[in-house]
Amino acid sequence: MVWRAVLFVLIPNHPRRTHLELKEIKIIIDLMKRNDLALFQLEREGFKIKLQRGSLAAPGAASGPLTVQVGGAALPAAALAAGDGAASASSSPAASSSAPAPVAASETEAYREINSPMVGTFYQSPSPEAGPFVKVGQEVTEDSVVCIIEAMKVMNEIKAETKGVIAEIVAENGKPVQFGQVLFKVK
């Protein structure tokens, strides 16, 4: 369900370089805008950057993985696996905010995650008076509705898309969530 486009950019650099110049970040943002990409992630030893933007209007927006190589070979896909959290940047404080620190690899193996397919506000229940769609310890199947995410007043019913028991409700009721943010952990 989640559309995700990942842009690989080879930054001309020193292998040990641990930062990007503002100018370089701007170039990446421009590339993302021009190619309608929602997520950019780059990871090096001791360095990590993630740029993410909400793209909401176009129904036919990029729906499959897209690889763009600039100036050389693409980074290996393994570089995109979650590591322990280093610096995380965002394209602008307004359009998106920093992604939550990724969990350690050993922990991700034990849980599956339900991620937000969009930018919006997370709601655990259909109305403030109603009970939550799911509670910790509750069994879910692929078709179980687990929450609503509101984006521009469109109330989107989100399904678990996985089977198991809710281990943790990570997102907070009534608070904004970003594209790809972990909402629930399922075991």
Add this chain to the structure above:
Amino acid sequence: MSSPRFDEAAADDAPLHADAIHARLPADRLLGREIVVLDETGSTNDEIARAANAAAPEGLVVFAERQRAGRGRQGRRWESRAGVGLWFSLLLRPPGQMSGWAGLSLWAALGVAEAAETATGVVAEIKWPNDVLVAGRKVAGILIETHAGKAQDGAFAVVGIGINVGHRPDDFSSELRDRAGSLAQFSQRPVNRLALASTVLMRLDANYRLWQSAPTEIVAACSRRCSLRGRRVRSLLPGGPEGVATGFDAAGQLLLRDDAGQLHTLASGELQTL
């Protein structure tokens, strides 16, 4: 389809008839290919969701003269008495991923605003993202709910629209009276519900094609009707920004400039006008 002639000057609360609405719509329409008018139901959004789960095609429209449990966002009650308004829902099966459907809010508000102007002569504004205002009062509310659906039919969106047509000020509860209004209150001529119903379906149908081919044109048309531009607003999300609304971005998200000059993009949440 044969249909009886309905007099334009019919009393405003004359019951709606599906045949009469059909007769006024163009033959090549997508929205409103099938129209159902119910005397009463719980909520027209629930009717559409049920039909969609039973493989109903895109474009189905259900009107109800009265809703027992009409609702707005977050389960808020929506007053929907018989004869004074248009309470209806549409079934859409838009292309692409659900994450790209947020623009439907602007699309729906634009169709209602354009139809209200054409059918009643009022000037209609859009309060981001989907309230329709006349003279600063809310005359229409929109509730869009998306569902993942069953695998074989795929995801769908239910677009619920409530338009206040014939209300007098004392028809609204005291807490709503300052903020809510009806088209008849601001129109110089009698408002015919049948004419309004068919006009709004025609505008929604034409704009639905435009939204799919050129979504930024919908955003631009809404931006021209933006009631918040230049107004000071506050996002009611926890820690949400406060500032002056400057317009929409290309995706239709609201842009706010705070007192420090920083630009914020709002994708969701309630707004308070200051």
